Amino acid sequence: MRVRTILIAVVSAAVALAAASWLWPNEERVVRHRLDDLAAALSVPAAEPDIARVTRLAQLRQFLSPAVVVRTSTQEIASRDAVLGAASQLRAGGAVTVSFVDVQVTLHADRLTADVYLDVKITGLDTRSGEPTVDAREARLMMAKENDTWVVTSAETQETLQRP
Amino acid sequence: MSLLFGTNRRVTLIRAGVLAAAAALLFGFVLLPVRLQGISMLPTYQDGAFNFANRLAYLWSSPSRGDVVAIRMAGPRVLYVKRVVGLPGEHVEITMGVVTIDGQPLIEPTVHARAPWNVPGVTLGTDEYFVVGDNRAMPAQNHDFGRVKRDRILGRMLF
Numbered sequence A: 001m002r003v004r005t006i007l008i009a010v011v012s013a014a015v016a017l018a019a020a021s022w023l024w025p026n027e028e029r030v031v032r033h034r035l036d037d038l039a040a041a042l043s044v045p046a047a048e049p050d051i052a053r054v055t056r057l058a059q060l061r062q063f064l065s066p067a068v069v070v071r072t073s074t075q076e077i078a079s080r081d082a083v084l085g086a087a088s089q090l091r092a093g094g095a096v097t098v099s100f101v102d103v104q105v106t107l108h109a110d111r112l113t114a115d116v117y118l119d120v121k122i123t124g125l126d127t128r129s130g131e132p133t134v135d136a137r138e139a140r141l142m143m144a145k146e147n148d149t150w151v152v153t154s155a156e157t158q159e160t161l162q163r164p
Numbered sequence B: 001m002s003l004l005f006g007t008n009r010r011v012t013l014i015r016a017g018v019l020a021a022a023a024a025l026l027f028g029f030v031l032l033p034v035r036l037q038g039i040s041m042l043p044t045y046q047d048g049a050f051n052f053a054n055r056l057a058y059l060w061s062s063p064s065r066g067d068v069v070a071i072r073m074a075g076p077r078v079l080y081v082k083r084v085v086g087l088p089g090e091h092v093e094i095t096m097g098v099v100t101i102d103g104q105p106l107i108e109p110t111v112h113a114r115a116p117w118n119v120p121g122v123t124l125g126t127d128e129y130f131v132v133g134d135n136r137a138m139p140a141q142n143h144d145f146g147r148v149k150r151d152r153i154l155g156r157m158l159f
Helices: A002-023 A027-042 A050-061 A080-089 B009-030
Strands: A064-071 A076-078 A096-107 A113-125 A132-146 A149-158 B031-035 B050-054 B068-072 B079-086 B091-095 B098-101 B119-123 B128-132 B146-149 B153-157
Touching: A027 A050, A027 A096, A027 A113, A027 A132, A027 A149, A050 A080, A064 A080, A076 A080, A113 A149, B009 B031, B031 B079, B031 B153, B068 B128, B079 B098
Parallel strands: A064 A149
Antiparallel strands: A064 A076, A096 A113, A113 A132, A132 A149, B031 B050, B050 B153, B068 B079, B068 B153, B079 B128, B091 B098, B091 B119, B128 B146
């Protein structure tokens, strides 16, 4: 009897929790899901046909604000069209998998903007040796909820090790 | 069954739970498992080598020259593994592949080959270290190295 009561209580709590998260979605979780989808859109499958590539770049558009600014240590690209233009120029030799790890999301008080601090991990294969390659960079993103959808308004890579 | 659970199943379960919790604490917070990827620490560590970052190593002391340390990025899941060559307040320069500290060439037994790297001198801040991998035969532009703040150094590699 006691075990049955505990079981019912646990199941009820789980159902209540699931219902609550469905009825009142947690914005931080929404941002994290959005970032997972963005990472998938940035990843390049092996032997990607041109049509699939165009489709993927079109998907990428949905994740960027029209006025997005992307900064790296060497360049700055302003506007969504310019970013997508630069992305279309990148040709991966093979499959490239992008993942975001150690993601820290800080929602602002308005709950319409958020700071995101994460590591971008890029795994692939060296085109010459065929050996697996891994690169990782720290990045800070600013995201905003535009038309009920979270989009990236700025992205900046950061150098963990500061070269002289 | 008695081999698996012993004579008292309840005690065995508690023991297993304590062991699992201890392992989770140990490998989650004290000895971080690290799988090295890349060639920047050759020949000391091969690509794919497995090690642990000891987070207690610098609890009561500071990193020393020659220590191989784990450096966090945004969090602890992606780490740099590099060797400390420059300490706070020192002037570090690399000329033709040779590291100099305050003008004196650094003896580095772990470096077996050197490409002619030239890196302008820098004086480290009070909480800064200069870290670099052991593989100096590779081109400098493909090698991540430089100054790092003390609070980013998570620990020393265990072996």
